[in-house]
Amino acid sequence: MKKILGIALGIVTSIGGFLDVGSIATSAQAGAAFGYSLLWAVLLGTICVIFLVEMSGRFSIVSGHTIVDAIRKRFGFAGFIVPFAASLLVNLLVLASELGGICVALQLLTGIRFQVWAIPVALAVWLLLWLGTFDVVEDGTALFGLVTLCFLVAVFTLGPEPRELAAGFVPRLPGEEHAHYLFLAVSIIGATIAPYLFLFYSSGAIEDKWDKSYITPNRYIATLGMSFGAIISMAVIVVAALALKPEGIRVEEYEQAALMLVPAFGRWGFYLFVASLAIACFGAALELSLASAYSVSQAFGWNWGEDLEPRSAARFSSAYTIFIALAALIVLSGLNPMKLTLFSMAITAVILPLTALPFLVLMNDARYMGEHVNSHFSNIVVLLIVLLAAILAVVAIPLEIIGSK
Amino acid sequence: MKNIDLVRDVLDTQVLDREQRPLGKVDGIALELREGSPPRVAYLEVDGVTAWRRLGERYARWAAKLARHWQREGHPFRFTWRQVRDFGIDIEIDVDAERAAPFDLEHWLREKLIRRIPGGR
Amino acid sequence: MSRVIALERFIGHIVRDAEGRKLGHLHEVRVRREGDDLVVREYVVGSAGLLERFSLAQFAREVVFIFGIDRMHGYVVPWDSLEFPEEGELRCTRRAADLQRFSAERPAGK
């Protein structure tokens, strides 16, 4: 019974963690510009992230170690430090995007410029980590994250044509704007396979003290949780395709995205969008800050844990404190939050092999995994998707930069 | 386990103190090259500067300059195989982490940062 | 006379044999527990040693077509045949032909 509750909670958690600024921004743009035709990118990313999240849970359960910890041991300090630094940098950009998302939500609501909100928002995120425990962070994010289900409700209210919807899952060349289509496909994949998700999940399995009896629940949590998250992500695409595309509105700014729920919910639509954006970003910002502090601590062998008092894990607490402060500075600098988000997502796709491939090597290491090593099937799926996403991202990013002057 | 692969099994392994508190990683391994008999492991090091030296001397200098702010004494922290209480995926050694040199940064941050923030005590 | 070296700084460095030919990179040091001491038995040199370190031999064989693993090889250098100089490259005092081969297919000494 307790386990079923755990599974349910895990699923809900991943919805909260899954939908973040990246998914909202990329999906809204994709739906508004290309209708349903990028749904396949969410599907592709989701398949990969299900495998990765399941693996990271399994890895921690079986080996008792977190991923970062084990990667450093296997690859040595010199081999580890470059991918590690790269992933931290990307985490920082994504965290800045998340904070930016919250600030934009507040700007939409109050009309006060988003930069003004950077410091209060960063403080709020930090304060929750400083005073809260792991359960507060995880479950709180999860429960509030349910607001994002409104996108799913909107899909049913607006009633998309099922056949057209299904066609979106088959990759096809769009009529025009190929470079932008490619860039969005890459960004969607990057937003879906966020490395912090599985780093966080692996640390979570340790913090929650999962034992071997969790191997099967872990599989359900990963699959169902990530799938539900993906469905909401897809719902954003569909709603944008139905509400914005016919009007001829392209999402270049969050202001435009904020209109997408109005046709479905009328005057509540605007507030629901703002709430979804703020809450999803807030949850993701918490998880990102934690995931980054976890990885720094695990990389250098420090004591870590969200349940510890800041005083007894000073290096860990300082890590997220500094991290959030840096991200707040990026928001303060006034970079366009939408552009920042999209580029962070595309860069996530570029560095994906750096985090995912070493992890894949560990998953095949019988010293850690014993009989629970990866199947060929999961190796190949992850390998292919990750490499594909990275190669495409390398092509797509320069094209997008040229295209948007 | 009678035979051990030093690079795979020991280098960069998590070191725990006698109460299972994380102390750091095995950042360096010192070999004593002896005349006429096989080299032996003299001691293992847990020290940030040692780790950065593996990337190059320049990084070690930067790390050392930075570390001077919080380091007190006993750097680099070294232990011998004799102090190892348990060796598996982690290495557990017979010391008290709170009093060991690798915790200098922890103490320094508590002192300079955490204590000054409300709720940090 | 004994001398203490920082082993971690030699990992990944090139090893040359007695005739100056490149053997490969130093990837692993095998030690044996003797009382409270760890005593070196042999060094593993060459790319196969790297696979051994990553416990990748199995995995690599499965994706043989990507990495071309059949061309990977290595040598086992006994403890008394590797010199750590103060300056310059690591030297093996034996010739490559006299060393035990190490292949990813059949890990030596197992």
Added chain:
Amino acid sequence: MRLLGAQPMKARIAFALACSFAGAVMRTLLALVLVALAGCGDQHEQEMKSAASWSSTALAVARYWLQGDLPDTYAKRVLQKASEELAKGPLPDASEPVNQMIEAIGKRDQQAMRRLIAELQAQ
């Protein structure tokens, strides 16, 4: 745990599905990369699209505001943004009616708003 070993039939179906999906993905993306490399970004066309999108945004905001679906602060803010973007782009004339829309919201003048919508649509 070995997926292929434990469930041969299911795995084979999954594998076939995966292969066809992967194949479609690969083909499309390859084609995309080629096409994208060939004709990358017409600057003028891009700006036209952006301007058209901002003017559509203004229209939608105005309409939703008339329905009472949008709070004033937000509506004003988007229109402000739209007018700035339009003034920069290839359709600078469209920015004037958008500016007047902001005034109309300030005065809560629904009559004027309807007129401005028609005016903007005419452009």
